[in-house]
Amino acid sequence: MEYLNAAIVVVYLVAMLGFGWWGKSRTRNASDYLVAGRRLGPLLYTGTMAAVVLGGASTVGGVGLGYTYGISGMWLVVAIGVGVLLLSLLFAPSIQRLKIYTVSQMLSLRYGSEATKVSGIVMLAYTLMLCATSTGAYATIFVVLFGWDRALSIAIGGIIVVIYSAVGGMWSITLADMAQFVIKTIGVFALMLPFALSSAGGFEGISERAGAEFFDITGIGAQSILTYFVVYTLGLLIGQDIWQRVFTSRTPEVARWGGATAGVYCILYGVAGALIGMSASVILPDIESQDDVYADIALNVLPIGIGGLVLAAAVAAMMSTASGALIASATVARTDVLPYVRSWSRRSGRTAGAEAANRTAVDAGGHDVGSSRWWVFGLGVTAILLAVVVQDVVAALTIAYDILVGGLLVAIIGGLVWKRGNGLGAGVSMAVGTVFTLGTMIFLEVNAENQYDGIYSNWPIYVGLLASAAVYIIVSLASRRTDPAVMAAWEDRVAGNVPDDDAPAVESPSGGASVLPERR
Secondary structure, eight states, X not given: OHHHHHHHHHHHHHHHHHHHHHHHHTOOSHHHHHHGGGOBOHHHHHHHHHHHHOOHHHHHHHHHHHHHHGGGGGHHHHHHHHHHHHIIIIIHHHHHHTOOSOHHHHHHHHHOOGGGGGHXXXXXXXXXXXXXXXXXXXXXXXHHHHOOOHHHHHHHHHHHHHHHHHHHHHHHHHHHHHHHHHHHHIIIIIIIHHHHHHHHTHHHHHHHHHOGGGGOXXXXXXXXXXXXXXXXXXXXXXXXXXXXXXXXXXXXXXXXXXXXXXXXXXXXXXXXXXXXHHHHHHHSTTOSOGGGHHHHHHHHTSOTTHHHHHHHHHHHHHHHHHHHHHHHHHHHIIIIIHHHHHHTTOOXXXXXXXXXXXXXXXXXXXXXHHHHHHHHHHHHHHHHHHHHHOTTHHHHXXXXXXXXXXXXXXXXXXXXXXXXXXXXXXXXXXXXXXXXXXXXXHHHHHTOSSGGGTTTSSHHHHHHHHHHHHHHHHHHHHSOOOOHHHHHHHHHXXXXXXXXXXXXXXXXXXXXXXXXXXXO
């Protein structure tokens, strides 16, 4: 009967490929491929936003934390939910109105400075490592369920994600994510939670057999709770994979309230995962690794068939994160990194100010669907190889993440909330924040007594953020304001006065192509 569980997961994987071809039929241009035509309404937007942020760490990891620490194991996923809430309520409407494709484009529009373009390289490293980490995570389910070798599991699962992502782009990913959202909701809330609670004897049974301390909301420790908010909440505010979902929303209101709904869903998901883990600590008290708790419940507690659906929910969670990170990587590489690298050999003849900002804004014409598919495919294969070859992908992701937050957060959020911030301040703050983050990380790693004193410490982010913020404020105040023309163009975009993505480009006064079309 265990073959039934495996068959359900196989059917799910085949369905993901089907969503790829379905999404292809809706993909007519670059906007469709990269941001689903900016047409997602409340239901699709809420589902896909919740799906992309709730990956393996939230699903398998959240249950495992509940198994070890009780109800306080919810804080990891709660921090994710808070990050989605803050992004949606504070910044998402403005981000949606910009009608751009990447975070780096926002920096170029806001500051009109070449110095901010290096952000694309940092963002590419982060999204690629996130994709590789997620690919390695869902492969562990295949190892348990099918008995495959780890490398084979990574290759097969990765190829499925690459195919459906490359064929239909964001439309395929959106449709797949919506299916994954439904599967996760049913698997966790409707099946796993009630079955696990019932088998454990309810809250009373858990309290009697595990102890009242399992219901201590801070049992995991204040330092761990703070870590989750630093790592996940701050990262969600500026991650390309999350911003790219904001770009898919139909209106600013959808971005705000659909995202806020997804944030509340994430918080409830975290509570449910912790409760499932708490129940498992009573039902299956001898599980050695907390990462095995989710699969053990599915295989040993739930009825045959239902266990397969729950395992499919775990695979869905990890695949949604992997596919979101993959298309984010391809978008950043094609939009930001490639033009930036090419510009190194042709620096002369550049103009600054509003014209420079315009040229680095939205260029849908540079994203023909065919070439975008090849970028997704190429970076997908790269992520698969990284997941197979790199033994400590989590360490690599941690380094990329620390640089992302420590180096870029201040310049990005500062540009959204402080008009006096300028390109020089942003560029210097990014450089200083990155150097201080890496320097602190190296120092701690050399002098580490355990892994949490080294690269996994929060201190690199703290030091990087403080240095970045100080420099951003001081340099911005001590130097000239941003070019008024750049600020006027920026405020025009924030107000939503942006032409259609597919309007043709026009020539700039200097003869270079401007990507801002004429107003209709």
